Amino acid sequence: MNINELKVLVCDDSLLARKRLKDCIISFGCTQVFEATDGEEAIAQYNNNKPNLVFMDIVMPKKDGIEALKSILEIDRDATVIMASSVGTQSYLKDAIKAGAIDFIQKPIDNDRVKEIINSYCSREEED
């Protein structure tokens, strides 16, 4: 899959965290980046935009990232959701993986990790 066809959803309650991640993703050539500020909005945005990749914070108001992840997977069993959070504790990691997250990025976010994830998604989609 070509990166300019890729649709990415960034879910984080921090305006700054969203901006940083969005700027980073756009710098790799991606043009379609959507944002959500809490878990409920993340689910709505997922429904509306059907993104290929989702970056999901964990500690968020209304509905946390783990709950939002579960709901998104109920809508779409094949959703690709990456947790991107400051709370990479053993139990949050376990919960995230158990709920169906495919990867976990510890904040502060390393842009190279994001690039790696996006590239590997795009090349995987090419093979299929």
Add this chain to the structure above:
Amino acid sequence: MFTQFFGNFLLYQKLITPEQLLEAIRQKQETRMQLGVLAINAGYMTASQVERIHELQSKMDKRIGDIAVELGYITEEQLAELLNAQPLGYLLLGQAIIDKGFMTNSQFEAAIRSYKEKYSLSDEDISNNENSKSDTLIASLYDFSKTSNPSLYKGFVTLLMNNFVRFVGDDFTPLEPEFEIQSDSYKATSQKINGEFSVMTHIFAKEKELIQFACRYSGENITELDEYAEASGQDFINLHNGLFTVNASNNQQIELTLTPPAPLADLASEEVNGHLILPFQFPFGIIRFAISI
């Protein structure tokens, strides 16, 4: 941590004033290390020997190091060692203070000796910032044994200082802890940590200072208390507390959770009174971090 605590030491020993310290911190970036200060720090020369050399140097066209060797104050090997050493932050601060005329060479010599004595610091300790002696410095700020969980509280404060260095800048001095606030014009954001270590945390400052903090933290050009300024405080407290929960989980098998950071609001005194309030003096002003104890 030694640079930050050296400033704290000079301040509370009343060796310099807060205004002088701020000016020296601002000056630090442009300061060039002089051999004399390096030699005093290493214990190779006394302040009076350094002053004698400076006096001679004004009369002859020779480098300080060569004069020192000729006079037999230091050996060639010691000279090479001093010239090759990495400039340490606290020495740059010392140099800036001397350059500004806030302390003389001999006052600096006495200060550096009593700083090392007070915290039983060796030169190796100071060259190695990761050294466990940072613990001694952190413990000098507050008696953590009075808290319900000394090792977690100490770990929290140590990480907080490291995060200030990492995400905001190393040009701060930790001031003495406070337990109540004296002003009603603070803006604060807060976050609760839940679990075995259940505490309330706040980061707060006056509006002008919060904007400066936000500029540094976000790397954005922020000029007013806008949504980016608000997000910076929330992002920092969430990042710091998040990294703390990761450490507690990995090192002590303690699983903690966080609530989302609260929106920026005026701080009422009862919210933080009785909490451990740590003021961090930056060149642009003071940022305070409070944790319930």
